[in-house]
Amino acid sequence: MAKFTYDVVIIGSGASGTTVAFEAQAAGLKVAIVEERSWGGTCVLRGCDPKKVLVGAAEARNLSTRLRGKGIKQAATISWTDLMAFKETFVEDVPESRLESFQNAGIETFFGPASFQDVNTLQVGDDLLTAKKIVIATGATPSTLQVEGQEYIQTSDDFLSLEKLPDSVVFIGGGYISFEFASIVQATGREVHVIHHNSTPLKKFDPDFVAALVSSMKEEGVHFHFDTDITKIEKNGEKLHLQGKNGFSLNTDLIIGATGRKPNIDHLSLEKASIDYTKKGIVVNEKLQTPNNPHIYACGDVADTKGSPLTPVVSLEAALVAKNILGGDEKVDYPAIPSVVFTSPKLASIGISIEEAKAAPEKYQIKQHDTTNWYTYKRTNESIALAKIIEDRKTGQIKGAHFLSEEADYMINYIALLIKANLTLADLQSVIFAYPSPASDLTAFN
Numbered sequence: 426m427a428k429f430t431y432d433v434v435i436i437g438s439g440a441s442g443t444t445v446a447f448e449a450q451a452a453g454l455k456v457a458i459v460e461e462r463s464w465g466g467t468c469v470l471r472g473c474d475p476k477k478v479l480v481g482a483a484e485a486r487n488l489s490t491r492l493r494g495k496g497i498k499q500a501a502t503i504s505w506t507d508l509m510a511f512k513e514t515f516v517e518d519v520p521e522s523r524l525e526s527f528q529n530a531g532i533e534t535f536f537g538p539a540s541f542q543d544v545n546t547l548q549v550g551d552d553l554l555t556a557k558k559i560v561i562a563t564g565a566t567p568s569t570l571q572v573e574g575q576e577y578i579q580t581s582d583d584f585l586s587l588e589k590l591p592d593s594v595v596f597i598g599g600g601y602i603s604f605e606f607a608s609i610v611q612a613t614g615r616e617v618h619v620i621h622h623n624s625t626p627l628k629k630f631d632p633d634f635v636a637a638l639v640s641s642m643k644e645e646g647v648h649f650h651f652d653t654d655i656t657k658i659e660k661n662g663e664k665l666h667l668q669g670k671n672g673f674s675l676n677t678d679l680i681i682g683a684t685g686r687k688p689n690i691d692h693l694s695l696e697k698a699s700i701d702y703t704k705k706g707i708v709v710n711e712k713l714q715t716p717n718n719p720h721i722y723a724c725g726d727v728a729d730t731k732g733s734p735l736t737p738v739v740s741l742e743a744a745l746v747a748k749n750i751l752g753g754d755e756k757v758d759y760p761a762i763p764s765v766v767f768t769s770p771k772l773a774s775i776g777i778s779i780e781e782a783k784a785a786p787e788k789y790q791i792k793q794h795d796t797t798n799w800y801t802y803k804r805t806n807e808s809i810a811l812a813k814i815i816e817d818r819k820t821g822q823i824k825g826a827h828f829l830s831e832e833a834d835y836m837i838n839y840i841a842l843l844i845k846a847n848l849t850l851a852d853l854q855s856v857i858f859a860y861p862s863p864a865s866d867l868t869a870f871n
């Protein structure tokens with residue numbers, strides 16, 4: 426067995442592991458990183474980035490559909506083969522270029538599953554890596570629905586590399602992935618179903634806006650089946666047959682399970698380093714250290730933190746881990762986090778929820794706007810554009826916001842800036858925004 430010694434070893438080369446590796450290396454530490462799958466991790470290979478390329482095609486198709494007869498003669502149609510080839514141009518070079526960037530920076534790389542031998546030692550294949558600090562940044566993978574015939578269920582990873590999109594697709598789960606992918610499939614003109622076990626999909630978002638999104642997607646042809654528990658899946662000739670409680674029955678070509686993700690801890694032999702975990706991931710304190718071994722850190726999707734499993738959040742956690750490894754003593758402090766479901770229309774939220782605002786009316790004021798008839802949205806013939814902005818009653822400062830529109834991703838990011846700067850809507854009256862643009866609407870929200 427070859428033996429190596431480092432200041433820091435990082436397990437996982439996704440957004441979080443990569444951030445820690447480069448920061449630690451730049452500060453002069455001797456750093457190694459381990460990856461068992463492909464260099465780059467979920468966001469760039471199997472998540473945000475490839476997904477958003479598909480969203481772009483759906484946006485083009487949907488805009489051309491909305492403007493048909495209004496200057497546009499024909500709605501665009503999506504070629505799945507061409508779209509996947511375009512998507513691949515964003516993905517194919519990532520593993521090699523990420524590996525090269527580590528090596529060029531002087532970060533040593535090991536390929537294979539890492540597992541703990543003791544509190545300072547990891548084994549990767551035939552190599553033993555000893556380190557003063559270890560960072561677990563192993564992310565998460567799709568969880569499997571425990572149901573008879575589960576072998577017929579594919580994952581978001583499979584969907585994002587489908588060579589051929591069949592005529593009918595079912596998504597199980599009522600979260601981000603099901604909604605976003607269903608919106609993409611709908612834009613291709615295929616039959617699409619979303620099956621959810623209760624009646625509250627996208628439960629982190631404003632329920633009114635979720636209901637409006639569901640109605641809008643239904644009008645566009647997406648079939649929703651709420652309060653539906655799947656009990657069995659079987660092959661039925663060329664088709665797959667789903668069976669559920671209360672007589673539910675459906676034939677389809679492809680089933681994608683999107684019922685959440687589980688932390689990647691199976692290969693780590695955590696017990697050999699007395700590292701505790703829950704079903705949400707590795708237990709860490711506010712400094713993102715594992716409580717039994719403060720020199721072992723965990724961050725990103727694999728860690729059981731208060732932060733959502735989103736790329737900007739895992740990057741924030743990783744930056745904190747890097748600071749603490751370099752001698753800092755900081756506790757993780759999450760700012761208001763904007764989050765967007767990239768459907769059509771898009772659903773976005775930040776900060777205080779409507780429920781929280783309603784529960785403390787003496788503290789918060791909710792400003793609600795139906796902006797569907799505003800110029801910005803009429804121009805592109807959007808059928809729905811809603812906004813709710815939550816202000817602190819005393820100071821007028823913005824504490825939260827919720828949007829449902831094709832421009833919700835832009836709007837939520839403007840609000841993130843306003844929250845960070847402690848600005849009020851009234852402060853915006855003296856800001857000049859380019860007109861006409863979604864930003865110039867902000868002044869009208871006061």
Ligand SMILES: Cc1cc2nc3c(=O)[nH]c(=O)nc-3n(C[C@H](O)[C@H](O)[C@H](O)COP(=O)(O)OP(=O)(O)OC[C@H]3O[C@@H](n4cnc5c(N)ncnc54)[C@H](O)[C@@H]3O)c2cc1C
Pocket residue numbers: 436437438439440441442459460461462463465466467468469471472473474476537538539540562563564565581602689692693724725726727734735736737739
């Ligand atoms: C379909 C999809 C779409 C998404 N879209 C968005 C979006 O639009 N916006 C957003 O903010 N977030 C999005 N996310 C979430 C985002 O991708 C994740 O929060 C983020 O990528 C997690 O980064 P990470 O570094 O914690 O983990 P990962 O990127 O998963 O990296 C962990 C790495 O560790 C490796 N690994 C695991 N175990 C071991 C081991 N024992 N030894 C060695 N290596 C190991 C894995 O192979 C992996 O490469 C999406 C996720 C999915 C699945």
Ligand SMILES: NC(=O)c1ccc[n+]([C@@H]2O[C@H](COP(=O)([O-])OP(=O)(O)OC[C@H]3O[C@@H](n4cnc5c(N)ncnc54)[C@H](O)[C@@H]3O)[C@@H](O)[C@H]2O)c1
Pocket residue numbers: 570597598599600601602603605620621622625626627628683684685686733734735764765766767
């Ligand atoms: N736009 C984005 O930022 C984006 C996009 C995709 C994924 N993500 C991240 O990835 C994570 C994983 O996405 P996801 O959609 O898999 O998870 P999710 O947590 O968003 O949704 C999972 C859904 O599955 C449901 N579910 C759980 N068990 C079920 C069962 N047995 N039967 C039917 N439904 C069941 C849950 O109630 C939930 O609605 C998200 O939480 C999010 O943090 C973010």
